[in-house]
Amino acid sequence: MQDFSLLNISHTTFKLNGFLALGGWRPILSIPYFLMFLLSTISNSIIIYLVVSQKSLHTPMYVLIGFMSVVDLCWPIFFVPNLLLNFLFDWNGISLVNCLIQMFCIQILGGFQSTTLVWMALDRFFAICRPLYYHKYMELHSFLKFIILPLSRNFFLNIIMISLAGKLNFCSLNEIDHCFCEHMGLVQLACGDTSINNLIGLVSAFLIPTADFLFITASYIIIFASVMKSGKAHLKAINTCITHIIVMTVNLAFALIAFMSYRIRNHFDPNIRVFLSTMYILFPSCFNPIIYGIRTTEIRKQFLKLLNNLKVLPQ
Numbered sequence: 001m002q003d004f005s006l007l008n009i010s011h012t013t014f015k016l017n018g019f020l021a022l023g024g025w026r027p028i029l030s031i032p033y034f035l036m037f038l039l040s041t042i043s044n045s046i047i048i049y050l051v052v053s054q055k056s057l058h059t060p061m062y063v064l065i066g067f068m069s070v071v072d073l074c075w076p077i078f079f080v081p082n083l084l085l086n087f088l089f090d091w092n093g094i095s096l097v098n099c100l101i102q103m104f105c106i107q108i109l110g111g112f113q114s115t116t117l118v119w120m121a122l123d124r125f126f127a128i129c130r131p132l133y134y135h136k137y138m139e140l141h142s143f144l145k146f147i148i149l150p151l152s153r154n155f156f157l158n159i160i161m162i163s164l165a166g167k168l169n170f171c172s173l174n175e176i177d178h179c180f181c182e183h184m185g186l187v188q189l190a191c192g193d194t195s196i197n198n199l200i201g202l203v204s205a206f207l208i209p210t211a212d213f214l215f216i217t218a219s220y221i222i223i224f225a226s227v228m229k230s231g232k233a234h235l236k237a238i239n240t241c242i243t244h245i246i247v248m249t250v251n252l253a254f255a256l257i258a259f260m261s262y263r264i265r266n267h268f269d270p271n272i273r274v275f276l277s278t279m280y281i282l283f284p285s286c287f288n289p290i291i292y293g294i295r296t297t298e299i300r301k302q303f304l305k306l307l308n309n310l311k312v313l314p315q
Contacts, residue, residue, distance in 0.1 A: 011174040014099055014186075016082070016092045018179030018274040030087040036282045037080040043289035044073035050293075050302045057298060060138040061127070064120050065292045065299070071113045072285040078105045079180035079281070086179065096166070099181035104162045106180065106281070107204075110255075111154030113284065114212040115147070117248060120292075121219040122146060124241060129226045150212075157204045164197050177270050182277055184262040205259050213252050220245060247284065247291050254280035 019026055051057045051066035079102065085091040094102070126134040136142060161183060168190035178185040187197045220241045258276040293299050 010168075011170040011189075012096045013174065014094055014096065014170075014181075014189075015175045016086060016094060016179055016181070017175050017177055018083070018086070019271055020177070021271060026087045030084050033080060033087075033278070033282070034084060036286050037076050037084075040072060040076050040282065040285040040289075043293070044069040044285065046303065046306075047289050047293045047299065048073065050299060050306065054302050057302065060143065061120070061123050062296075062299065064116060064123060065296065068113065068116050068120075068288055068292055071109050071116065072288050075106065075109045075113070075281050076285050078102055078109070079278075083179045083278070094181065096170075099176075099186060100162050100166050103165070103181040103183060103186070104158055107158045107161070107183070108154060110281070111158065111208050112151075114209050115150040115154060117216055117244070118150060118212050119143075119146065120244070121216040125219050125223060128223050154208060157200070157207065161197075161200050161204055164200060168192070168194065168197070178274055179278060182258075184259065188262060201259070205256065209252055209255055213248055216248060217245065243291055243295070247287065251280055251284050254283060 019029060022029065047069040048066055051062050051069070057063075057066075082091075082094075082102075123138060126137055130137075165183060165186055168187065169192055170189050171191040173189050176182075176185045176189065183197075183201055187194050187201070190197075223241055254276050258273055258280060261273040261276070294303065
């Protein structure tokens with residue numbers, strides 16, 4: 001009876017051991033992560049301030065860029081501070097409840113970022129291909145109709161995924177080979193059958209980021225075709241769309257490679273998997289303010305105006 005009870009003891013605390021093989025190099029690794037976190041925080045805060053404070057930016061496209069910056073500001077906050085404490089002071093413990101909360105927050109923000117990119121593609125579609133219908137469909141009350149379905153999809157898939165993960169029994173190892181609580185990183189430590197968890201993970205990966213990517217790509221193909229028919233009037237729009245696709249492709253590649261690496265883990269370096277998993281959060285958080293912010297003419301003008309005002313202020 002005693003042995004049977006011991007087998008049914010489930011761990012409620014875990015250790016995050018990402019990049020553990022690097023040993024003494026881990027504190028040095030904290031420097032680039034801190035710099036990227038600092039860049040993300042400052043750049044996204046500036047974009048948010050500009051969008052909120054400048055009335056000329058209170059249009060659907062710039063509001064969406066503001067939403068993107070809010071996600072990019074919050075996303076790294078849920079893991080980078082813990083990562084830095086882990087690297088510098090070996091503070092790597094986390095409870096199961098906090099692990100599930102961290103997992104949910106990271107995944108829901110990732111889904112919201114993907115959905116925001118869909119909204120931005122819709123904005124460009126109506127602005128370029130259906131300009132007469134732009135205000136009709138991109139006004140707030142009409143726009144809200146577009147967000148109900150994808151937000152419901154993101155929320156329910158993540159709730160199901162987290163709920164199933166929380167019901168698992170962790171009776172053997174309690175060391176997660178990662179810098180934050182990732183779904184498959186936790187699930188692979190469970191005892192017993194995890195086939196449902198694996199299936200839900202696959203469904204979520206293909207119904208959220210992959211489906212959104214395909215929708216956005218289709219939208220941009222239609223935009224390209226429309227621009228080619230109309231001549232050179234929207235060449236700038238094509239350049240913007242191409243940039244968006246490049247960023248999304250890189251980000252999706254990071255996410256899917258990191259996700260699929262758990263299924264080929266015997267042939268995949270864990271350090272590379274952890275690096276890719278952190279980059280699919282930090283890469284867009286650092287570069288989206290440049291891609292969607294500084295490269296946008298009106299935001300750039302307002303940013304330069306802000307800098308000029310700051311120079312004049314001390315005098």
